[in-house]
Amino acid sequence: MAEPKLTYEISPSGATTFVNGAHLGSDYHIVDSKGKWWEPDRVARILKRFDEFPGMPANEAGAFENGLRLDSLVGDAITFTVGPDTATPVQYTGTIFREDLMVVDSWFYDGLETQAGRDRAIADLNAAKEAVDLELTRYEVAQSVAVFYEQRAIQTLEGLTKESNDLLVEQAIEIQKAQDELTRQFSTATNSITLAIAQQVNYTELFAPFINERFSAAFIDVTA
16 A cells, blocks of 8 residues: 655745655554464454465454454564363464554453453553654645745745745744754664554655755845
8 A cells, every 4th residue: 555645845936845654554464473474354354264274264363352362472472362261262373574663452351351452552552642643743744844835935036035035934944943952852762663553664764855955055145
C-alpha cells in the first residue's frame, strides 16, 4: 500500500516539494518453530495458520475470543496455545513480527480480563499514542511550511512591502523554531515505534528545502 504524500508549491514558478506520510495502522504475523505462518483475519476474528504463505490457509485456526491464549511474550519470542479450553489444546512457540503502531489483537491482552492484560494493552496504546502525536505534529509543521510558501508567493506577485516582508520573516522564524523542536523530539525519541516512523519518513530531510534556503533569498525587492 502506497504511503500518503502531500505535494505543494514553493515558488511562483511552480517548483514543488513534498512530505511523505507514515502508515499508522497495526499489523503482525507469527512464524512458529516449525516454520508455519500465523496471520490474523480481523473480519473473521481468528488467527489462521498457513503451511506456506502466501497460499491457502490450513484447517487450524484460533478465535480471538476464547480460542487463543498468550502463554508468554519475551521480546519477539512468543508462546501461545490454540484451543486452550478444549480437550486437545495445542501449544506453539515462535517469533512475532509486529508492524507500524504494534498494537495487537485482544487475545494478546487476555481479552482485557486480567490486570496483566490490561497493563500490556495500556503500555502498547501509550507507545502508539506517543508516535501518533509526534507524527501529527510533523504534519502540522509541514502545513505551516506549505502555508508560508503560499503566502510568500502571493506577496511576491503583489509586490512585497516592508510590512509584509517583516511578517514573512517573523513567520519563517517561528516555523524554524517548530522544525528545530520537532527534530529534537525525533532525535531524542526512545520509543521503538517512533524510531521506526522516523526511519520510514526520513525526518532529517523532511524540511531540507526550507532550512537550506535560510530565508534570505526569499525577501528581496521590497518596496516602501
